[in-house]
Amino acid sequence: MSPPRIFLTGIHGQVGHALQPILSTWGTVTALDRAALDLSDEAAIRKTVRALRPEVIVNPAAYTAVDKAESEPDLAYAINAEAPRILAEEAAALGARMVHYSTDYVFDGRANKPYRETDMTNPLGVYGASKLAGEKAVQQAGAQHLILRTSWVYGAYGKNFLHTIIRLARERDSLGIVSDQIGAPTSSHDIATTTLTLLKTWQQQRSGIYHLTNSGYTSWHGFAVAILQAYEVLQTERGWQPLRVSSEAVRAIATAEYPTPAARPTNSRLDGDLLEQDWGLRLPDWRQALMQVMETPALLG
Known part of the structure; x- marks a missing residue:
């Protein structure tokens, strides 16, 4: 049996970058970035897919600038929905399967429990609304699909909270991080490996939305402290430069002290029970995943 043909978008994003080598162990991957394929160009997308004739389309590409989306709604909807x-x-026309990624931002964060896939959506801003529109569009197209909602994505590669916290703790004399927003930091590596497992075991006609995050939860402040604690453990071994702000010195602040153009959900917890029920999969605890990322040889050069 020949390896499946896979079309992967967004390879310079965190999830796309993690997916490319992992999917390549299973199939023949054609991976394109925004320079090779403008996802706001409908004709270009259709032409590319029809030329490649993939058996699987994996779409982690997204407009993820949450605050900027408020002033660029057309571009956000073009990439996240259209x-x-x-x-x-195109997947439906080819009889191909499609994996698409979404976000905790489709919820308003006002619930006092982790969100299930069937809970009512109510995005607070353009980014979440555009991602929700993308979910609905994929569902309505008729292709066999998996929509994987995730949250607080980070990894060894790319611009993300982990790299930002380390940079700020090296550069500044004090650091205050929001403590009244909670969610599950989720490793791009774990997203990628779980995606491959899903693809390998996706034998029956099953489509749907699943919540895919590392287990457990914390606040942004708790995540920042955990990052710096791991940094301090590895600092001598790796020869990393000293921090100016220690893990114990990170201040907890309220969302109101750090205003942003776009509102964030207070509660970003996503319930992963359905993924375990249907697929037998539950991702590792976020602390375990964080240490795995921190121990990545390429981290911080």
Whole structure:
């Protein structure tokens, strides 16, 4: 049996970068970045998919600038809603399967429990609304699909909270991080490996939305402290430069002290029970995943 043909978007994003080598162990991957394929160009998307004739489309590409989306709604919707619709329509025409990624931002964060896949959505801003529109478009296109909602994505590669916290703790004399927003920090590596497992075991006609995050939860402040604690453990061994702000000195602040153009959900917890029920999968605890990322040889050069 020949390896499946896979079309992967967004390879310079955190999830796309993690997916490319992992998917390549199973299939023949054609991976494109925004320079090779403009996801705001419908004709270009259709032409590319029809030329490649993939058996699987994996779409981690997204407009993720949450605050900037408030002033660029057309571009956010083009990439987060229209591009997934077009990809899903082409997948349906080819009889291909599609994996698409979404976000905790489809919820308003006002619930006092982790969100299930069936809970009512109510995005607070353009980013979340555009991602929700993308979910609905994929569902309506008729292709066999998996929509994987995740949260607080970070990894050894790319711009993300982990790298930002380390940089700030090296550069500044004090650091205050929001403590009244909670969620599950989720490793891009764990997203990628779980995606491959899903693809390998996706034998029956099963489509749907699943919540895919590392287990457990914390606040942004708790995540920042854990990052710096791991840094302090590894600092001597790796020869990393000393921190100016220690893990014990990170201040907890309220969301109101750090205003942003776009509102964030207070509660970003996603319930992963359905993924375990249907697929037998539950991702590791976020602390375990964080240490794995921190121990990545390429981290911080």
